[in-house]
Amino acid sequence: MIALPKRPQKSAFNDANRICQRVKLLTNMFVMQIEEPQSSNQGKSQSYVDNIICYQYDVEFEPSIAEDNRNLRYAVFKKASKSIEDIIGKFSFSGKSLFSMMSLKKDKIDQIKSIESIDADGQKYTILLRFTKCFEVNEESAQNLDKTSVNFRKGNQVTQLLHVILKTIMREQNYKEIGKNSKFFDIYSKSEIVIENRDKTKSVLEAYKGFTFNASPSQQKLFLMVDYASRILRKETALQYMNQSQNESNNKIVGQSVITKYNNFQIYLINRVDFNKTPSSTFFCKKSNKQISFAQYYKERYNITIQKMNQPLLVHKRKYREPNTNTQKVEEVFLIPEICFMTGLTDEQRKDFQAMKEVANHTKLSPQQRYLNSVKNCQFLSAKAKSSGLQIDHQSNQIEAIQLKPPRITFGAGKFANTERSNFDMRAPTLDKFKFHDWSIICNRNDKNQAENFVDMLKRASQAHNIDVQNPSYFETKDWKAQNWINQFDKQFIDGVKQLPQFVVTFGKFDSLFYSQMKEYFASQNGPGIASQHITPRSMQKNAMSVASKIALQIASKLGGTIWSVEIPKGINPNTMIIGIETSMKKIKNQQVAGIVASLNKDFTQYYSEIDVRKDNDTALPTLSNIIKKALEAFEKCNNILPEEIIIYRQGLGEGQIQQSLKYEINAIQNAFKSMKSQYNPRFAFFQVNKKVGQKFYQQSQRQSEEIQNPGSGTIIASEVIQNNFEFFMAAQNCNSGVCTPTKYTCLYNSTNLKEDQFWQLTYFQTFNYYNWQGPVRIPAAMKYAEKLAKFISDTLQDQANEDLATTLFYL
Structure with missing residues (x-):
């Protein structure tokens, strides 16, 4: 097990105070203590003790039930739970193991085995227990003070037990766990949301509310996060969705998730559609030991009558382990579209502002509401968990934090941004002077007048930024076929004698296929390799000057210029490179796209960008060495020197993958150093960045009458609720609506001499360096650009980009 780096020292007290102020925050993390549980077989009073012993027993069934068939396992235990508790007292069941604070003698185990009439799913079952281990249950063992293991929480027996106890409570209270992330919902208090689509049809959604929790050991205490x-x-059923999209392809559902309400809200990822099977098709049913049709099976087991007998079946590939051999296998689960429901929102709904606003009315809370919701649910869990030996203090959630001062941001003509409220207005010249010359507009002839109006607006809006916009050359087309537009461009520039334009604007209505085809042509390996921008007439209908101003800045960014520069914290080496690594959610041919963006100059305003297409679950990024080497070569070309320090921000991995990252990725990076020069060994730090965290932090005014608010931009949480190794939470963004989700930074490697607060400052300052937003974003700019690059490649380009674009932000 590779040890994580320890927290670096802080700067001197006076230096630290100059860059920040101390603040007090409220959080949704509450102190939890473990006490001796109440037991029907024990007469002694409940008290805090240091040597509570928990005994763990593996659970087997006769006949056997697969380990991952948790619904059936819980159903059997629910039928037998009262009888088991009468025999052994209070216990907890995880689906695979039984936990008891009593050491069970053979006669107790035999009594459980002899429980009769455990009837579930039309089958009688017997429960068998086999002792596996025992362990101490107390705060110290939960905290696992040996912080050299990054997996200490995942493999920690005590926190596992705590989650089992809490999940048992939720199931006893009739909450349903949807998914496998400890998110429980009250399915009986759902609300309906009616959305009017752009085509005037209506969609009906269901909103479920609930809460989630997670036991989290920190430096000194055991916390329970409640959110x-x-x-x-x-x-909409899967069948309705498939019928609506049948003109495109019924395979459109592949890769999406469906939920089945008839068997405890199970979620299934659809791997394929089987057009050769229908509900009338038969399969061999082990329970009835005979061939049976899918329709008959659902009627007998769930009393569901299938209406459409000619629909194809959906196929989910389920990985499972055999109960006896523990061998991992894969089986296909066949689902009937008619009784499966689609999850989440459609892409069209996500793009619809009114639809998202309506959904937010039912699902989003203000900081005040969300905080009070956490306190209320903490009290609920505390009351229910007391008999199981857990004491949760809903008033123990005030913590110390610091708030960094924002950086100084420099524009052209010696002007500076006003960052008092973090976000700022860009009403000044850009730092680099730009001239839009030899550029082109391609448009449909019907849009020519609107395109000319756009150019006029662009000229006027650009004056404030000292951008000189020359007249473009226009190319008119007769239709909306992308290939004809491309042919028009080729005729002028590729086949002709004209020099390639500086950039191209495609002007007209937005169509996703047309957009992708044009972007692919301009940016792909086989295309001309020039920056392009698509403008829709509709986008210019409101706040036209403001929109034109943003377009001018975006085009300037794509051309590789510097719009503004952000202050560099004191003590940062001028020859420092920052690298961001992000992985796209969408896959290309079952492979994920990792965007890798590296800074090339001392102001971190110019970047080298490349992607790595990697196999699913391959955390090693096999071509990482080569990409880092190319970035180093580009840096050396710009500065005539190699970077002396490198800071890497890498998209968060699962805890089980961190050791792989330490073993393979850091080794790959070091190999890239060696491939440059044998003696080249820069100091570098490697951070895992996790944007999907449940921890929330709130700021309360000194006047108690005022509402609880989001923390201010630049808030750092680096004490009490974090571990001993080097990690911190940062709320960088200025969040005016909804609840701020902080970002968690965990250092996996550090050979630099930077102080802890210098890392905080550098990370925070770089959130201001993303040119598509005038203010701080959640993560440093290099990482945000890597995120945009990976998304652009996976969603639009579907291939490597042209090498000529590697040092531009063409993907914005």
Whole structure:
């Protein structure tokens, strides 16, 4: 097990105070203590003790039930739970193991085995227990003070037990766990959301509300994180969705998730559609030991009558382990579209402002509401968990934090941004002077007048930024076929004698296929390799000057210029490179796209960008060495020197993958150093960045009458609720609506001499360096650009980009 780096020293007290102020925050993390549980077989009073012993027993069934068939396992235990508790007292069941604070003698185990009439799913079962281990249950063992293991929480027996106890409580209270992330919902208090689509049809959604929790050991205490959760389900069945999209392809559902309400809200990822099977098709049913049709099976087991007998079946590939051999296998689960419901929102709904606003009315809370919701649910868990030996203090959630001062941001003509409220207005010249010359507009002839109006607006808006916009050359087309537009361009520039334009604007209505085809042509390996921008007439209808101003800045960014520069914290080496690594959610041919963006100059305003297409679950990034080497060569070309320090921000991995990252990725990076020069060994730090965290932090005014608010931009949480190794939470963005989700930074490697607060400052300052937003974003600019690059490649280009674009932000 590779040890994580320890927290670096802080700067001297006076230096630290100059860059920040101390603040007090409220959080949704509450102190939890472990006490001796109440037991029907024990007469002694409940008290805090240091040597509570928990005994763990593996659970087997006769006949056997697969380990991952948790619904059936819980159903059997629910039938037998009262009888088991009468025999052994209070216990907890995880689906695979039984936990008891009593050491069970053989006669107790035999009594459980002899429980009769455990009837579930039309089958009688017997429960068998086999002792596996025992362990101490107390705060110290939960905290696992040996912080050299990054997996200490995942493999920690005590926190596992705590989660089992809490999940048992939620199931006893009739909450449903949807998914496998400890998110429980009250399915009986759902609300309906009616959305009017752009085509005037209506969609009905269901909103479920609940909460989530997570036991989290920190430096000194054991915390329970409690947070609000919501889930959106569509009332649209998979069959309805497939019928609506049949003109495109019924395979459109592949890769999406469906939910089945008839068997405890199970979620299935659809791997394929089987057009050769229908509900009338038969399969061999082990329970009845005979061939049976899918329709008959659902009627007998769930009393569901299938209406459409000619629909194809959906196929989900389920990985499972055999109960006896523990061998991992894969089986296909066949689902009937008619009784499966689509999850989440459609892409069209996500793009619809009014639809998202309506959904937010049902699902989003203000900071005040969300905080009070956490406190209320903490009290609920505390009351229910007391008999199981857990004491949760809903008033123990005030913590110390610091708030960094924002950086100084420099524009052209010696002007500076006003960053008092973090976000700022860009009403000044850009730092680099730009001249838009030899550029082109391609448009449909019907849009020519609007295109000319756009150019006029662009000229006027650009004056404030000292951008000189020359007249473009226009190319008119007769239709909306992308290939004809491309042919028009080729005729002028590729086949002709004209020099390639500086950039190209495609002007007209937005169509996703047309957009992708044009972007692919301009940016792909086989295309001309020039920056392009698509403008829709509709975008210019409101706030036209403001929109034109943003377009001018975006085009300037794509051309590789410097719009503004952000202050560099004191003590940062001028020959420092920052690298961001992000992985796209969408896959290309079952492979994920990792965007890798590296800074090339001392102001971190110019970047080298490249992608790595990697196999699913391959955390090693096999071509990482080569990409880092190319970035180093580009840096050397710009500065005539190699970077002396490198800071890498890498998209968060699962805890089980961190050791792989330490073993393979850091080794790959070091190999890139060696491939440059044998003696080249720069100091570098490697951070895992996690944007999907449940921890929330709130700021309360000194006047108690005022509402609880989001923390201010630049808030750093680096004490009490974090571990001993080098990590911190940062709320960088200025969040005016909804609840701020902080970003968690965990250092996996550090050979630099930077102080802890210098890392905080550099990370925070770089959130201001993303040119598509005038203010701080959640993560440093290099990482945000890597995120945009990976998304652009996976969603639009579907291939490597042209090498000529590697040092531009063409993907914005």
